Amino acid sequence: MNKTTLLEEFSRTKIERALNSFTYLFSDSYHKDIPVALFWSLSGLEALYVEGDTGITQQLNDKIQVFLGEIETDKKRLKKLYNFRSSLIHGGMSIPIKDAIINDEKHLDNLYEMNTFAIIILVTSLQKIIKNNLTELKFKYTY
Numbered sequence: 001m002n003k004t005t006l007l008e009e010f011s012r013t014k015i016e017r018a019l020n021s022f023t024y025l026f027s028d029s030y031h032k033d034i035p036v037a038l039f040w041s042l043s044g045l046e047a048l049y050v051e052g053d054t055g056i057t058q059q060l061n062d063k064i065q066v067f068l069g070e071i072e073t074d075k076k077r078l079k080k081l082y083n084f085r086s087s088l089i090h091g092g093m094s095i096p097i098k099d100a101i102i103n104d105e106k107h108l109d110n111l112y113e114m115n116t117f118a119i120i121i122l123v124t125s126l127q128k129i130i131k132n133n134l135t136e137l138k139f140k141y142t143y
Contacts (some may be wrong), residue, residue, distance in 0.1 A: 014136060017047035023123060034111045035088065042085045042120035048125055048137055057082040063139050068124055077117055081126060084114045 013019040021044035025037055049063040050056050060082055071078055087093040100103055129137070 001033070005052065011047075013042050015126075016045045017133070018044040018122065018126065021047060025119065034108075034115050035093075037083075038088060038111065038118060039116040041115060044122045045118060045125070048122075048129075049139075051139075055088065062141075063137075064121060064125070066139065067137065068121070068128065073119070077113075078121075081114050081117055083111070085118075 011020045021040045024040040045060060045064070046056065049067075050059050057079075061078055064078065084093070128134075
């Protein structure tokens with residue numbers, strides 16, 4: 001381990017993966033590369049909240065609200081975020097060419113809104129993990 005960092009070069013746990021994803025949000029090109037920042041913020045959230053590769057949207061929706069509390073005012077935004085996530089990750093989203101000047105304000109607004117919302121959830125999750133001195137998040141579905 002480098003003496004100037006607290007984390008190993010490669011993450012070993014889900015929380016470390018989330019923290020490492022978070023570090024990618026701090027770059028000179030952050031404001032130019034919102035789709036990339038959105039990818040990293042979503043990557044951090046998935047590292048914390050997703051187990052396996054099925055029902056990702058449902059896992060995120062359920063587990064985020066279990067851990068952080070019910071999201072009353074932003075329930076629709078949370079669902080929109082993960083529809084947005086699916087579109088981004090699976091190639092359904094129109095992504096501007098790198099360094100393009102974008103004139104489509106609605107597209108830009110959606111990217112900024114979803115990215116900001118994802119970062120807020122990621123930061124809030126990491127804060128709660130730190131505050132509660134947690135080393136992992138474990139969830140169990142009960143029926």
